[in-house]
Amino acid sequence: MQEAESQATHTIVFEPSGRTVQAGPGMSIIKAAREAGIHINASCGGSGVCGKCKVIIEKGEVAGGLSEKFSLQERESGYRQACTATIAGDAVIRVPESSGLKSGGLGTAVPLRHRARMHVYDIEALREQGMFVPPVVKLCLDVPPPTAGDNMADAGRVIHLLSSRHDEHRVVFNLAVLRMLRKALRQDDFRITVTCARPVNVSGKSYLTNIQGGDWTHRSFGLAFDIGTTSVYGVLVDLNSGKVLARAGEYNGQLGYGEDVISRIIFAEKKEGLEKMQELVVTTINSILDTLLSQARPADSGEKGGISREEITSITLAGNTTMTHLLLRLEPDNIRRAPYVPVTTFLPPIRATDLGINLPHSAVALVYPSISSYVGGDIVAGVMGSGMYRTELVTLYIDIGTNAEIVVGNREWLVCAACSAGPAFEGGGITHGMRAALGAIEDFSLNPQTLEPMNITLGNKPPVGICGSGLLAIIATLFEQGVVGRSGKFRRDLATDRIREGRSGYEYVLVWREEAGADHDIVINEVDIENFIRAKAAIYAGITTLVEQVGLAITDIEQVILAGAFGSYIDLDSAMTVGLLPQVDASRVLYVGNGSLMGAWMSEMSNHIRRDVVEVVRKMTSFELSEMPVFQEQYIASHFLPHTDLGRFPLVAERIAEIRRD
Amino acid sequence: MQEAESQATHTIVFEPSGRTVQAGPGMSIIKAAREAGIHINASCGGSGVCGKCKVIIEKGEVAGGLSEKFSLQERESGYRQACTATIAGDAVIRVPESSGLKSGGLGTAVPLRHRARMHVYDIEALREQGMFVPPVVKLCLDVPPPTAGDNMADAGRVIHLLSSRHDEHRVVFNLAVLRMLRKALRQDDFRITVTCARPVNVSGKSYLTNIQGGDWTHRSFGLAFDIGTTSVYGVLVDLNSGKVLARAGEYNGQLGYGEDVISRIIFAEKKEGLEKMQELVVTTINSILDTLLSQARPADSGEKGGISREEITSITLAGNTTMTHLLLRLEPDNIRRAPYVPVTTFLPPIRATDLGINLPHSAVALVYPSISSYVGGDIVAGVMGSGMYRTELVTLYIDIGTNAEIVVGNREWLVCAACSAGPAFEGGGITHGMRAALGAIEDFSLNPQTLEPMNITLGNKPPVGICGSGLLAIIATLFEQGVVGRSGKFRRDLATDRIREGRSGYEYVLVWREEAGADHDIVINEVDIENFIRAKAAIYAGITTLVEQVGLAITDIEQVILAGAFGSYIDLDSAMTVGLLPQVDASRVLYVGNGSLMGAWMSEMSNHIRRDVVEVVRKMTSFELSEMPVFQEQYIASHFLPHTDLGRFPLVAERIAEIRRD
Known part of the structure; x- marks a missing residue:
């Protein structure tokens, strides 16, 4: 998962072949050579022990790379160890015959690296496609105050306005919001901000999950999490700009109970094991959440201004089928037994607090659906988020x-x-x-x-x-x-x-x-x-x-x-x-990097993806290869x-x- | 609220007018006379003090009615006091001139009673109209067990069957049910009973609120409550037969804090007052619920078999706008202040446990919507339940x-x-x-x-x-x-x-x-x-x-x-x-008697009423007469x-x- 970001690169020319590579500061010369398809003998892996990877800096500068083995003359001639020297600017570097190939064999001996193109997410493009529609939106309403001639109830007043001015025709209050409604309306002279969770199906209703007196539309934040068997990663995003404000990751707290999903399932089958598994992963999520909140600084916040937990309106989580079961405290037992039947592939939208995630009651959690016991929500997230x-x-x-x-x-x-x-x-x-x-x-x-x-x-x-x-x-x-x-x-x-x-x-x-x-x-x-x-x-x-x-x-x-x-x-x-x-x-x-995290992140950017996933999961046919x-x-x-x-x-x-x- | 019930009546003929009345055993002769349009002087209200209401039992028997004032001859002639004598069988009763009107004025002097006809609810008629569709239904499913060739998830398996065999096309599991699903399916060889809460809007989804291994379709019970300012009444109904299994009522626990809604609102405006008001009425509801459960004996249960709390699947409550606000812990403050704006008239469906009602998490609560601050859910319930x-x-x-x-x-x-x-x-x-x-x-x-x-x-x-x-x-x-x-x-x-x-x-x-x-x-x-x-x-x-x-x-x-x-x-x-x-x-x-209770009860009998109420409330125009x-x-x-x-x-x-x- 990566947004469009620019990073300074430098031009490195390797002689005598003349091959050129663009590389960022800090990369070792030996890696840059490998990228350029230049072979340099280096058996010690860059620890400077074998002393075989000598190169000569002909122009420009590199950092480090000196060795005690070099003679004074070698040092003055610009000799460096390719493995310990790193790029610090544009440079021309000569690979002596002793370090590289014999001159006759230069050129094609080492294949060039063809790496996959990094898939870059462009929020502007998403916006242009009409896809930038976060699952939760904050709307500011100037509600007409009641009069003797118009004494509609507070809630009806808000719903009427949403329907007539904001095209939100099917809106439902939840009880918690109704309880705040009277005071919120009268706090800033009937100007309120409602948090509106959009439906995951086209004909569905929007839920008002929060209400605030005054205009708070500029403060709406979401979370995306990948729940990996080994590691859990999270990002905090600004739902207005689409910008990622913080990223963090930690080992999954369940790791101490087995490295793979099978050993986790076996543990979960023990008495209180499932509860323990859920508790551990939720603790990891909450810890990452704390880190994200401590790191995030939205553009419009002042020196001290961060993001408060209460401003998180939405969270999307993706993980494999076992991780999803453990997170939701669903019995994973049959995932490891033929014919490998999970409890469920579809997950209903729930409140984040129902999972024990340390967020306000108003925060809506969506957990990515799976296809089968071994094609999980992490993969579905990748298929959705990558646009496949x-x-x-x-x-x-x-x-x-x-x-x-x-x-x-x-x-x-x-x-x-x-x-x-x-x-x-x-x-x-x-x-x-x-x-x-x-x-x-x-x-x-x-x-x-x-x-x-x-x-x-x-x-x-x-x-x-x-x-x-x-x-x-x-x-x-x-x-x-x-x-x-x-x-x-x-x-x-x-x-x-x-x-x-x-x-x-x-x-x-x-x-x-x-x-x-x-x-x-x-x-x-x-x-x-x-x-x-x-x-x-x-x-x-x-x-x-x-x-x-x-x-x-x-x-x-x-x-x-x-x-x-x-x-x-x-x-x-x-x-x-x-x-x-x-x-x-x-x-x-x-x-696409971490496809699971990327898909969860894209779901926070686009409710269309959250809607489409139901259909995608329905039409995706799963095969049991072993059969x-x-x-x-x-x-x-x-x-x-x-x-x-x-x-x-x-x-x-x-x-x-x-x-x-x- | 009354079901069709037969009660033995007796024929009482009053002489000399010959007027006849049908009356049940235990009714006082004076009341029967009043019903028949016969005047009998009786100023002491039937306490036997004034001694003016002497009548003569000419045929048949009455219970009581003797007085120390009677002479032996009077006693032997069948004299009784009309106020203390009660009907015990068919009888012919003479009103002497001294007790009644002079003979010339007999006949029309006392108008006949015209009482309103009791509206009787006939479940069979409801069934014939296709209206007997309780809001919650239990369905027994024989789920095909998974095989290597068909390893769909447990949840998908159930949803597929519901959609193909029971015409339930949009069904959503809630998390609690998903957590029970694996074990329930395997408890009685993939025969399960699902509790399905039908949607309150036509396009809506059904929610699976409970799951049990085996066939439990014959055990489905609902509650209807009227939350009155003075008293709270509840009935427990069998959702299969429509029969009322128990009824009970108590004073609203809030009564100690004021007799009318205004004094309750004033109390609720105090610190912790609203919480207190809610707690009191919920305590009353829970106490009535205990009584209902202790009284109810469904037809098919044995000697000891009653109904367990866990078998209640649904509850409907109706009350005036203030009672509804207090029950839901919504601030009622503006109900008593011009222009009399309640927080809300519509209420979202909620879990009974969210209100503190002592029912299982799976029990769905519907609170009747109001029209305005002073036309409440009790009235809407009456309009719905009476068929108006x-x-x-x-x-x-x-x-x-x-x-x-x-x-x-x-x-x-x-x-x-x-x-x-x-x-x-x-x-x-x-x-x-x-x-x-x-x-x-x-x-x-x-x-x-x-x-x-x-x-x-x-x-x-x-x-x-x-x-x-x-x-x-x-x-x-x-x-x-x-x-x-x-x-x-x-x-x-x-x-x-x-x-x-x-x-x-x-x-x-x-x-x-x-x-x-x-x-x-x-x-x-x-x-x-x-x-x-x-x-x-x-x-x-x-x-x-x-x-x-x-x-x-x-x-x-x-x-x-x-x-x-x-x-x-x-x-x-x-x-x-x-x-x-x-x-x-x-x-x-x-x-219709207690229209509020009757409407709540009818809502338990017919989900059509629960659906229609939204439209009814929308189209009902409320007027402020004082304006x-x-x-x-x-x-x-x-x-x-x-x-x-x-x-x-x-x-x-x-x-x-x-x-x-x-």
């Missing part, structure tokens, strides 16, 4: 984690499935796999002549292990360079001590022990590659199966929307090279790099041929 | 108390007003006026020759004072017999010591001190009559004004519906004689017995002529 449900393009929406949730369709039709990919993309089941934490190898390139690696780690720390995006980059690169074959086995005949026979078949040594942040060599072996292939095969088979259910072929996909943490780091070429994603032009791939023989066939066919049928990946075949030709 | 809003006849609905609320109209149009009649009909402002309590003179006739009275008191106790119906009977009779003239003054020339000059003009002695239950003579004087005329003039002027607002004349009224305690005792001929009610054939007058010059004119014209314009009461003129001719 309104596009004409045949679109693949995919959120990759332990489960990959897949939606295919457009404005006319939508099909979806959850696909058990296993934990490989989160580092699980991989010998030296790990989550995306400090020291995780997150990107990689290979010197095709020496087979020396360029390991890029999170936080430029000594390598500790391999995270999901690193795994993808490593396997794709090894395959592109012919080090690994289509079935995922290493070539046995390469002249390098980095490939060797280990306990789990052949392996490639990414980092020698002495350069690692761990007390062992960091390797990737054939079992790891096999596990990865299984995971990617499940996803690709899922996509293919869904597409074929509606009578299309996988080549008919015109657009891909990536969601989730994995999507932000994913190198599109790598993903297509290994056959994780179908082959689509990179310009047709969008990244479909055709999925098994597709899975087996996908059990190669990139696929048994190379005809599905013509560009990949071409590209690999080109890389290997160099 | 559906009739083609131009109907006058009237509930007489301190305020008389008047509604005129039919299915096409309705106009209404509150009319400040003053407390005369409740005994206020009358020298010896009192409420309808033991010893109150409630009926009266006059021996035209001797001008001796026949006082009938409540409970056959020595007379203490005059209640509203007694006042009406006394003034009508005095006027009919020519004792009082059209302007309300006594004839000065009558040869009786019962008429004399007192401190407040001339007066008629109803009861001599020695025969009274008080230590003074009980009289009615010219000031009392003047106060009565003012009250009846206000009401009649109100009716006339309303009728003329819609371009009709008072003679266009085709039907009269009386509500309230006063209406049950009212003698129609007397009411028309004095000009309190317009002249209408007695067969066109209905009595209308035409009302003042009508008031002055009504300031005679029966009216300045005798042409409006041709039958009355005829009847009086006939009476006086005898």
Whole structure:
């Protein structure tokens, strides 16, 4: 989720190739090189240990990057370590032959990064489309005071005005507002501000949820939350301007009771377990809410002026089906038992206080509906918020984690499935796999002549292990360079001590022990590659199966929307090279970040989305892949790099041929 | 409010006139005589003191009626006191000349009683009209269990079945029901009973408010309450059969804080006063509810089986505008201040528990809407429940108390007003006026020759004072017999010591001190009559004004519906004689009893009424009589017995002529 924001970037030219990249201040030189498709030997992950990544600053300035290993002359000549030096302005940087490729092989050896285009939300565009209609609106009314000739009741007076001047024809007071009405009307001479919660169905009624004496229309704020199994994120938005005023996130308080949804369900089945689970996540939400309120400073508030809790009128929450059940204290028991029946997919609108969220009684809560036990509200939110449900393009929406949730369709039709990919993309089941934490190898390139690696780690720390995006980059690169074959086995005949026979078949040594942040060599072996292939095969088979259910072929996909943490780091070429994603032009791939949070946020911007979601959920057909023989066939066919049928990946075949030709 | 019930009656023949009356066991002979139009001298009100009301039992049996004053011979001849003897079977009773009229004047001297026909509610008729549709229905569903091929969520499964088999197309679960759903479905092999609250508007949604494993459709009960300023009444009904299972009433707990609505409002304006007022009335409601539950025994329950609180699915409450405000904790302050603006007339449906009523969370409460500050939900309930809003006849609905609320109209149009009649009909402002309590003179006739009275008191106790119906009977009779003239003054020339000059003009002695239950003579004087005329003039002027607002004349009224305690005792001929009610054939007058309770009860029987009320309230035009010059004119014209314009009461003129001719 990201709004349009400008950030200063600098121009970095790498010599001798002359390749140029735009990069922001603070990025390490080695990362900038990787973006530019420049290989620099760097096996220690940027911790400055291996000393192989020397570059020369020919022009401009960088920050840091000095090493005790440099001679005085080297220092004066502008030598820096590419891994510890960071961008501080425009610069021209030379990669000496010792650090990079031999001069003959420059240019195409390291593929350029094709990342998904970040989907940017433009409130003005939303406004122009008539979609900027927050679910809750504050209206200022100058109510005609009663007279002897017109002594209609206070409430009737307000409803009459709403109907005649504001086109709100079906408005209902709730009891709490009726109780405040008499005083509020007479507080500022019959000028009042009513908070009007718009209906979620077209024929429905608007509810007056609050009333204030005077004009308070400029103060209307909403919340959007993603309730993730691991983390909970929230944003606070100004419902008048659409601006995000604060963002915050925390680990889900339930994390101490199990990392995945299954262990949470098991806990919830215990006595008082469900109550405990709800309490924990609500505590997390309330804590994030406190942070958001302490951070937010709306444009028109003075030095001290923040936002008071009472000014929050609306909250939208999205999460997977289990998280939704736990939040609402619905019994999740059958989510983990065949045939996987949740209590409900649709949720009625409720008061935020009914969930224990620390907001005024007037705040309306909408929880995103789910499709099934394993395609949850987080995915529906992504489909709604990304606009997928309104596009004409045949679109693949995919959120990759332990489960990959897949939606295919457009404005006319939508099909979806959850696909058990296993934990490989989160580092699980991989010998030296790990989550995306400090020291995780997150990107990689290979010197095709020496087979020396360029390991890029999170936080430029000594390598500790391999995270999901690193795994993808490593396997794709090894395959592109012919080090690994289509079935995922290493070539046995390469002249390098980095490939060797280990306990789990052949392996490639990414980092020698002495350069690692761990007390062992960091390797990737054939079992790891096999596990990865299984995971990617499940996803690709899922996509293919869904597409074929509606009578299309996988080549008919015109657009891909990536969601989730994995999507932000994913190198599109790598993903297509290994056959994780179908082959689509990179310009047709969008990244929406946290799709769940984004969808919840968009729902706060547009009541149209909240209305449309009912219809979208109704028409979205869910498939149980595990029950479909055709999925098994597709899975087996996908059990190669990139696929048994190379005809599905013509560009990949071409590209690999080109890389290997160099 | 009364259902069709049969009660044994006996045939009593009065000799020598041969007049016959049907009367139930336990009725006093004097009352039966009055019903038959037989005058029996009886000034002591039936306490057996005056000894004037001797009758002879010629055939059959009566209970009691013996007196120490009787000689042995009298006893053996069947002499009894008419006031203390009660009906025990068929009987022939002779009124000796000494007790009654001289033989020449028998027959027409005492007018027959024309009481309003009791409006009887026939559930079968309601059923035939398709109106027997309780607001809450229990449906038993055999839900298809989920399978691998059909793993729709529990909630979707139920909604799908409701929509396909029960024609309930727009159903919403509330959160509490969702929380019970999983277990309930699996308790009795996917057979469940859902409690479905039907929408109050046609396009609205049904709410599932409860769910039970198994079939519980035969157990569905509702409550109807009238929240009166003085008393609160409740009934418990079986929503399947329509039968009333229990009735109970108590004084409104607020009574200690003032007898009328104005003093309650003043109290509610104090700090915590409103909260206190709500608490008191809710305590009364809860106490009545306990009584109802302890009394009720539905047909199908065994020896011990009663109704549990949890089986109550619905409650409807009706009361005047102030009572409604206090019940809902809405500030009533402006009800007593010009221009008399209530907070609201419409009330949203709420949960009974939101008001503090001791019912399950699932019980839906509907509070009857009001028209204005002084035409409340009690009157609207009467208009709805009596069927007035559906009739083609131009109907006058009237509930007489301190305020008389008047509604005129039919299915096409309705106009209404509150009319400040003053407390005369409740005994206020009358020298010896009192409420309808033991010893109150409630009926009266006059021996035209001797001008001796026949006082009938409540409970056959020595007379203490005059209640509203007694006042009406006394003034009508005095006027009919020519004792009082059209302007309300006594004839000065009558040869009786019962008429004399007192401190407040001339007066008629109803009861001599020695025969009274008080230590003074009980009289009615010219000031009392003047106060009565003012009250009846206000009401009649109100009716006339309303009728003329819609371009009709008072003679266009085709039907009269009386509500309230006063209406049950009212003698129609007397009411028309004095000009309190317009002249209408007695067969066109209905009595509905407690219209508020009846309307609430009918709402529990028919959701159509709950839906229609919104439209009825919208179209009912309310007038402020005090603001209308035409009302003042009508008031002055009504300031005679029966009216300045005798042409409006041709039958009355005829009847009086006939009476006086005898």
